[in-house]
Amino acid sequence: MEPALPSAIQPQMGYLVKYLFNVRPATTQKFRNLSQAHAPWAMVWEAEKNVDGLDDVDTLALFAGGRHAKNIAKPPQVAGLTEEQCRRKYIVDTLNKMRKPETKEVFAVEDILSSVFMDYPQDKFFGGGYSCPGVGEVTRLGEFLHTPFQNKVYFAGEFACRYKWNGFMEGALISGAGAAKEILKSATTKRERSKTPINSQFSLPTKLPSVIGLFNQGHKLF
Numbered sequence: 577m578e579p580a581l582p583s584a585i586q587p588q589m590g591y592l593v594k595y596l597f598n599v600r601p602a603t604t605q606k607f608r609n610l611s612q613a614h615a616p617w618a619m620v621w622e623a624e625k626n627v628d629g630l631d632d633v634d635t636l637a638l639f640a641g642g643r644h645a646k647n648i649a650k651p652p653q654v655a656g657l658t659e660e661q662c663r664r665k666y667i668v669d670t671l672n673k674m675r676k677p678e679t680k681e682v683f684a685v686e687d688i689l690s691s692v693f694m695d696y697p698q699d700k701f702f703g704g705g706y707s708c709p710g711v712g713e714v715t716r717l718g719e720f721l722h723t724p725f726q727n728k729v730y731f732a733g734e735f736a737c738r739y740k741w742n743g744f745m746e747g748a749l750i751s752g753a754g755a756a757k758e759i760l761k762s763a764t765t766k767r768e769r770s771k772t773p774i775n776s777q778f779s780l781p782t783k784l785p786s787v788i789g790l791f792n793q794g795h796k797l798f
């Protein structure tokens with residue numbers, strides 16, 4: 577956010593990245609045999625089949641947060657390898673740690689045909705992952721960011737939803753609609769004081785999309 581909030585009231589943003597990589601169907605099959613329960617990162621999933629109409633190319637999507645996202649962004653360096661080669665090595669090494677004991681197949685760096693790395697915190701238009709409160713922030717900042725500052729500045733966004741749905745569109749929508757309603761109420765009160773009528777036909781949308789609702793409708797979350 578620009579200008580930045582004073583550090584004492586700055587909500588923590590989580591570090592998160594995505595790594596999309598194209599593989600052959602045989603690699604996808606190896607991936608299916610992994611134990612996701614042992615994944616150090618959030619998850620890897622099959623994002624697309626038959627990429628660009630090619631029936632022998634699939635896309636796997638890796639979603640990571642925190643320490644592992646940082647490791648993917650700045651992978652352990654190996655002499656003679658580029659940063660992207662180090663990243664692929666780190667990912668492949670980690671995938672191999674997720675193998676079930678009985679699985680013989682191993683992943684190789686060559687399994688990754690091509691890739692796109694999205695480092696959201698470093699991207700100038702994203703500037704971060706989603707808000708992820710640090711220790712004490714829920715109680716210290718939750719109410720503060722939800723309350724108009726000196727009755728003049730209204731915060732809205734997923735970080736200002738009293739941490740009910742931080743990290744989700746739901747939180748941003750609830751907080752934005754709530755702030756709009758508060759602003760209108762405040763404007764109406766001022767107008768009433770000056771005896772000038774105002775059109776206040778605004779009400780909170782009753783059917784905000786809910787994450788649970790999206791699941792129930794069969795949509796995938798990511």
Ligand SMILES: Cc1cc2nc3c(=O)[nH]c(=O)nc-3n(C[C@H](O)[C@H](O)[C@H](O)COP(=O)(O)OP(=O)(O)OC[C@H]3O[C@@H](n4cnc5c(N)ncnc54)[C@H](O)[C@@H]3O)c2cc1C
Pocket residue numbers: 577578579594696701702704705706732733734735742743744745746748787797798
């Ligand atoms: C990779 C990723 C995957 C996600 N997946 C999901 C998902 O599947 N489901 C889900 O519910 N949520 C998901 N989220 C979270 C969701 O995108 C956010 O919670 C939501 O977009 C937050 O909305 P917001 O309005 O608070 O902020 P934003 O959407 O970030 O909007 C803030 C806007 O303010 C603009 N801005 C910033 N500074 C200025 C300035 N000085 N002047 C003018 N404009 C400015 C920014 O450009 C931006 O457009 C995901 C987030 C990421 C990063």
